[in-house]
Amino acid sequence: MTTTTVSISADLTHIRGAVHQPGDPGWDDARRAWNLAVDQHPELVVEPVDAGDVAATLRVARDAGLRVAVQGTGHGAAARGGDLAGALLLRTSAMRGVTVDPQRRVARAEAGSVWLDVAQAAAPHGLVALHGSAPDVGVVGYTLGGGLGWLGRRYGLACSHVTAIEIVLPDGRRVRTTATDEPRLFWALRGGGGSFGVVTAMEFSLFAVDRVTAGALMWPVEQAPAVLRRWRDLCPQLPTDITTIGRILRFPPLDEVPAPVRGRAMVLVEVASLLGEEETGTLLAPLRDLGPELDTVAAGDPSVLLRLHGDPETPVPGIGAGLVLAELPDDGIDALTRGLGADADTALLGIELRQLGGALATPPEGAGALGAIPGAFAAYAIGVPQGALGAVRVSGELDAVMRPLRAWSTARPYLNFAEAPVRPEEAFGPTAVGALWEIADAVDPGRLLRPNHDVRW
Numbered sequence: 366m367t368t369t370t371v372s373i374s375a376d377l378t379h380i381r382g383a384v385h386q387p388g389d390p391g392w393d394d395a396r397r398a399w400n401l402a403v404d405q406h407p408e409l410v411v412e413p414v415d416a417g418d419v420a421a422t423l424r425v426a427r428d429a430g431l432r433v434a435v436q437g438t439g440h441g442a443a444a445r446g447g448d449l450a451g452a453l454l455l456r457t458s459a460m461r462g463v464t465v466d467p468q469r470r471v472a473r474a475e476a477g478s479v480w481l482d483v484a485q486a487a488a489p490h491g492l493v494a495l496h497g498s499a500p501d502v503g504v505v506g507y508t509l510g511g512g513l514g515w516l517g518r519r520y521g522l523a524c525s526h527v528t529a530i531e532i533v534l535p536d537g538r539r540v541r542t543t544a545t546d547e548p549r550l551f552w553a554l555r556g557g558g559g560s561f562g563v564v565t566a567m568e569f570s571l572f573a574v575d576r577v578t579a580g581a582l583m584w585p586v587e588q589a590p591a592v593l594r595r596w597r598d599l600c601p602q603l604p605t606d607i608t609t610i611g612r613i614l615r616f617p618p619l620d621e622v623p624a625p626v627r628g629r630a631m632v633l634v635e636v637a638s639l640l641g642e643e644e645t646g647t648l649l650a651p652l653r654d655l656g657p658e659l660d661t662v663a664a665g666d667p668s669v670l671l672r673l674h675g676d677p678e679t680p681v682p683g684i685g686a687g688l689v690l691a692e693l694p695d696d697g698i699d700a701l702t703r704g705l706g707a708d709a710d711t712a713l714l715g716i717e718l719r720q721l722g723g724a725l726a727t728p729p730e731g732a733g734a735l736g737a738i739p740g741a742f743a744a745y746a747i748g749v750p751q752g753a754l755g756a757v758r759v760s761g762e763l764d765a766v767m768r769p770l771r772a773w774s775t776a777r778p779y780l781n782f783a784e785a786p787v788r789p790e791e792a793f794g795p796t797a798v799g800a801l802w803e804i805a806d807a808v809d810p811g812r813l814l815r816p817n818h819d820v821r822w
Contacts, residue, residue, distance in 0.1 A: 398439030402682035407454035437503030498674035518723030555733020559816035580662035586630035605723030687782025704766035
């Protein structure tokens, strides 16, 4: 991969944050995505420290004839791919400030903040955010794409609880958007992705939660067909205060994995409940009747939700694929267990099926571009490529597992789970896409930005 070195100029020297060019010490770290399977090769990397730096960086890109790709952590980089030739990579990772207003129950998070930052700031006040399943995922990218988290069935998508967004537009203007100030742009940013500018800070509602009941039930993978059927049948009976995830997971043989599951394939049901331990236990009784080998579901502090899913917290390589399912019939469960069950010879790490419904099913009043994820389950499968042909094998096995599930797909993907380009009308529908396209044309007529998922296909 070749790059065109951009010489340091007077404009660059006005940027207070770090500037990295090919060949500089630390260049490989600066250009690295969180997903190590994505090999990014931008022309330049800039790490701004504030909104003024962001505006200066956009000016540099325009003057140099470069497009701009924006990343906080780089979790979603696979959707755009590693080829960033002709692009400046703007990394917001130096902008990590978080403040909490406990009276208003509102947090303000700068562009590079991760959910652990927010959780630690909110916890002393007995408040929680609508974070996802990993502590190191970026607040802004997660929310711009919708934000599907543990409390979503009760409260909806994270983007539906955003109260203000501070953004630098491609022409360098700084704007604060709310429901009454720049309302069309505010609508587009809440679930419409990164096609409209560089978000420098976001304000959003917090929720009073002092205890949760959470954990996982685990069985050997041989029991996957029975467990997944029982779990699927139970899901419609659960109140919106409970969210569950059904998983088949092949635990790697690593020392940091707990000994009881190290190197084993298991079927899991993960549980996050706003109800007490006794009431939650009564509702989970049909699953416990199947005799889980491990049962960690118990009352605890809300902070346990950040690591309940066990996502890796350091960069790793991975290739994934997602679908939203309208239903999961027996044939679908059979397809999953053929690809990932006891007899499967696979390079895939596993698949998860996140329970939808409740507040996730219907857009709330005043919702943004994405207000709901209609369907029963959001499916996501992932594998870790190893060796020269690892990526080819993982991609092929992903397709083999996901292809039969497409028969029950809603045909409306959730972009935060999409690691390949998606036509925007599939994600948003033709009416919303028309409005998103119009807004993107108005704020970025020269297409300076290179987002993960562009609303102008």
